Amino acid sequence: MMWEILExxxxxxxxxxxFAVVGLVMLVSGVISRKLTCGRVQGSAIAILIGLALAxxxxxxxxxxxxxxxxxxxxxxxLMGGNMLRDFAIVATAFEVHAEEAKKAGWIGAIALLLGTxxxxxxxxxxxWAFGYRDAVSMTTIGAGAITYxxxxxxxxxxxxxxxxxxxxxxxxxxxxxxVMVSTPVAxxxxxxxxxxxxxxxxxxxGTVSGVSAGLAATDRKLVPYGAxxxxxxxxxxxxxxxxxxxxIVRALV
Amino acid sequence: xxxxGTALLAVCHLLGVIIGDLLGRxxxxxxxxxxxGIAMLIxxxxxxxxxxxxxxxAISESGVHYWGAIYIxxxxxxxxxxxxxxxxxxxxxxxxxxxxxxxxxGLFVSFINRMEPETEAGEDGK
Numbered sequence: 001m002m003w004e005i006l007e008x009x010x011x012x013x014x015x016x017x018x019f020a021v022v023g024l025v026m027l028v029s030g031v032i033s034r035k036l037t038c039g040r041v042q043g044s045a046i047a048i049l050i051g052l053a054l055a056x057x058x059x060x061x062x063x064x065x066x067x068x069x070x071x072x073x074x075x076x077x078x079l080m081g082g083n084m085l086r087d088f089a090i091v092a093t094a095f096e097v098h099a100e101e102a103k104k105a106g107w108i109g110a111i112a113l114l115l116g117t118x119x120x121x122x123x124x125x126x127x128x129w130a131f132g133y134r135d136a137v138s139m140t141t142i143g144a145g146a147i148t149y150x151x152x153x154x155x156x157x158x159x160x161x162x163x164x165x166x167x168x169x170x171x172x173x174x175x176x177x178x179x180v181m182v183s184t185p186v187a188x189x190x191x192x193x194x195x196x197x198x199x200x201x202x203x204x205x206x207g208t209v210s211g212v213s214a215g216l217a218a219t220d221r222k223l224v225p226y227g228a229x230x231x232x233x234x235x236x237x238x239x240x241x242x243x244x245x246x247x248x249i250v251r252a253l254v
Numbered sequence: 255x256x257x258x259g260t261a262l263l264a265v266c267h268l269l270g271v272i273i274g275d276l277l278g279r280x281x282x283x284x285x286x287x288x289x290x291g292i293a294m295l296i297x298x299x300x301x302x303x304x305x306x307x308x309x310x311x312a313i314s315e316s317g318v319h320y321w322g323a324i325y326i327x328x329x330x331x332x333x334x335x336x337x338x339x340x341x342x343x344x345x346x347x348x349x350x351x352x353x354x355x356x357x358x359x360g361l362f363v364s365f366i367n368r369m370e371p372e373t374e375a376g377e378d379g380k
Contacts, residue, residue, distance in 0.1 A: 018331055019327075022327045022330050022331050022334075023327065025330060026326075026327060026330065044326050044329075044330070047326075047330045047333075048329065048330055048333045049333075050330075051330045051331070051332075051333030051334040051336075052333050052334075052336060052338055053338075054334050055333060055334050055335060055336045055337075055338045056338040056339060056342070058334070058335075059337060059338055059339035059340070060339060065337045065340060066335045066337065067334055067335040067336055067337065067338060067339075068334040068335060069334065069335040070335075074334075077331050077334045077335055078335055080327075080328060080331040081328055081329070081330070081331025081332035081333070081334060081335050082332075082335075085328050085331075086328050086329070086332055087267065087271075087289075087290045087293075088263070088264070088267055088321060089321050089322065089324055089325040089328045090290055090294070090325065091263060091266060091267045091270065091290060091293045091294050091297055092263055092297075092318050092319070092320075092321035092322035092325065093294075093322045093325055094293075094294035094295075094297045094298050095263075095297060095298075095301060095315075095318045095319065095322055096322060097294070097298050099298055099299075099302060102298070108366065112362075112363075112366065115359075115362055116359060119355065119358050119359055119362065120355030120358070120359060123351060123354040123355040123358055124351045124354075124355060126354075127347060127350050127351040127354060128347065128351070131346070131347045142347065142351060143351075145348075145351070146351045146352065146354075146355045167340070168345075168347055168348055170337075170340070171340055171341050171343070171345075171348035172347070172348040172351045172352050173352075174336060174337055174338075174340065174341040175341045175348055175349060175352035175353075176352040176355060176356055177336070178336060178338070178341060179352055179353065179356045180356060181333065183356065183360075187360060190360070190364055191360060191363045191364050191367060192363075192364060192367035192368060192370070193367070195370065197367075197370055198363075198367040198370060201363055201366045201367055202363050202367075205359040205360075205362050205363045205366075206356075206359055206360075206363065207359070209290070210329075210332055210336075213325075213329055214329045214332070214333060217325065217326045217329050221326065224325065225294065228290075228291075228294070229291055229294050229295075230291070232288055232289070232290040232291035232294070233287070233288040233291045236274070236277075236278070236287035236288045236289075237287075237288075239278075239287075240281055240287065
């Protein structure tokens with residue numbers, strides 16, 4: 001009886017429930033960060049890891065593709081962490097951008113963006129080739145997935161890839177995003193992530209808005225807008241180049 | 255009023271998305287090209303303009319700052335809905351391609367950032 005009422009309240013107030021759930025996760029992460037790691041691992045990094053773990057649990061239980069958001073009780077998480085609010089919040093961080101800093105790194109950001117599109121694509125194509133995919137369409141689709149998990153299916157759809165290759169391409173992109181989220185705070189020193197300029201280089205090369213924004217959030221909140229500013233062009237550039245230039249090059253080489 | 259800030263943010267967001275879509279169309283694609291990035295640029299310029307003319311009150315600004323601050327929780331919610339199960343099921347091709355591209359890009363990030371002029375890094379403390 002009590003459970004029924006609870007469940008109904010959570011379902012009918014999805015977004016509000018999501019605020020409460022995420023707040024609780026952040027709180028727990030903060031405590032873990034301070035007590036167990038003595039502040040060495042940022043609370044937000046731990047929160048993202050917990051989020052991914054919950055996504056795994058949610059995906060296992062529901063069998064769906066949207067992690068925890070597929071469980072009716074937590075459907076509000078889908079709205080809170082969906083593209084609309086994510087982009088809204090990212091745009092809001094631009095309010096803290098120092099235009100001078102951003103201008104200084106403009107050209108290097110553009111170079112990083114181009115490298116961040118071409119390099120993962122080459123790796124993806126090479127791995128696909130090594131695993132026996134020898135047709136240009138499959139190789140291009142998997143390579144495009146290594147750019148971001150949106151570029152993969154967009155490219156695959158445009159050039160007519162099979163659905164298993166598409167799934168592989170999306171999986172590649174999702175793993176990449178998760179890897180960037182998790183490894184950025186750990187590798188922050190090695191990557192020299194200290195200045196707005198370095199964050200813009202990172203945003204261009206690492207790609208995937210979700211990976212970059214979460215990775216930087218877990219490293220240094222101040223750097224988020226700079227990285228995101230560049231990274232948001234990543235998917236657009238990838239979708240532009242994937243089914244065209246990159247596909248033509250692969251086709252010419254095969 | 256606090257809603258002015260949030261509304262300003264919303265208008266910039268929508269403008270960016272619309273321009274991004276138009277750009278995508280112009281380039282012959284179905285996708286949005288840099289909409290969010292364009293929205294960020296618009297917001298940066300609008301803020302500079304409003305600051306110069308002194309027309310942005312602190313309360314209006316907090317209507318934007320709130321959303322900037324809610325950003326990390328939103329990212330956590332985003333993590334909660336990643337398709338982790340499928341990612342783990344992708345097998346060696348997906349894993350190796352992803353790890354390979356992350357490592358390679360990481361090396362380039364590190365390399366480029368090491369070339370950053372000292373003066374810029376030095377200004378950091380200001």
